[in-house]
Amino acid sequence: MELILAAAIGVLGGCGIWLMLRPRTFQVIMGISLMSYAVNLFIFAMGRLSVDQLPILRPGRINEVAEYADPLPQALVLTAIVIGFAMTALFLVVLLASRGLSGTDHVDGREGE
Template identity: 70%
Template sequence: MELVLAIAIGVLTASGVYLILRPRTFQVIIGLSLISYAVNLFIFSMGRLRIDAAPVITHGNTDPSAYTDPVPQALVLTAIVIGFAMTALFLVVMLAARGFTGTDHVDGRD
C-alpha cells in the first residue's frame, strides 16, 4: 500500500510540476492544485498509514498506539482549506490579469 501511495504522490507531483512550468495561467492553476494534493498526501503519509484507527477516542481508550497519528491530519486539514483560498485568489488574479493584459499568458504577454 505504501508503494501505491508513494507512486501516487509521485505522479501527482510530476503532473503538477509539469503544469506549473507551462505558459498558460489555467495550466498553472491546475498544476498548483495537483501539487497541493501531492503535498497534502505527503504530509499525511508522514503519520504512517493505519487502517481502521481514526483518531476519534472510543470507549475512553487513550492509548496512543490505538490511533493513527492526529498531528499530520490537523496540519493537512487547515492546509486543504487554505489551499482552496489560494486557488480562489489565484483564479481571480488570473482573471484580472487576463482582463488587463488581454492574454492568459503567465507573463501577461505572448
C-alpha cells in the same frame, strides 16, 4: 498500499511541476493545486497508514504508541485543504483580472512568437 500511495504522490508531484512550467496562467494555477495535493498526501502518509486504530489516547488506559493514530497530520492536511481552496480562488480572480487588463492569459503577458 504504500506503493500505490507513493506512486500517487509521485504522479501528482510530477504533473504539478510539469504544469507549473507551462506558459499559460491557468495551467500554472492547476500545477500549484496538484503540488498542494501531493504535499497533502505526503503529510497524511507521514502519520502512518493505520486502519481501525484509536484517533487519540483515552484517559485511564495505558496505551502504547502503536495503538493509536496520530491526529496531527490529519489536522494539518485539513487546514492545508482549506488554505489551498482559498488560494486557488484568489489566484483565479487574479487570473481573470489579468486577462481582462492584458487580453491574454500568457504568464509574461505576451503570446509566443
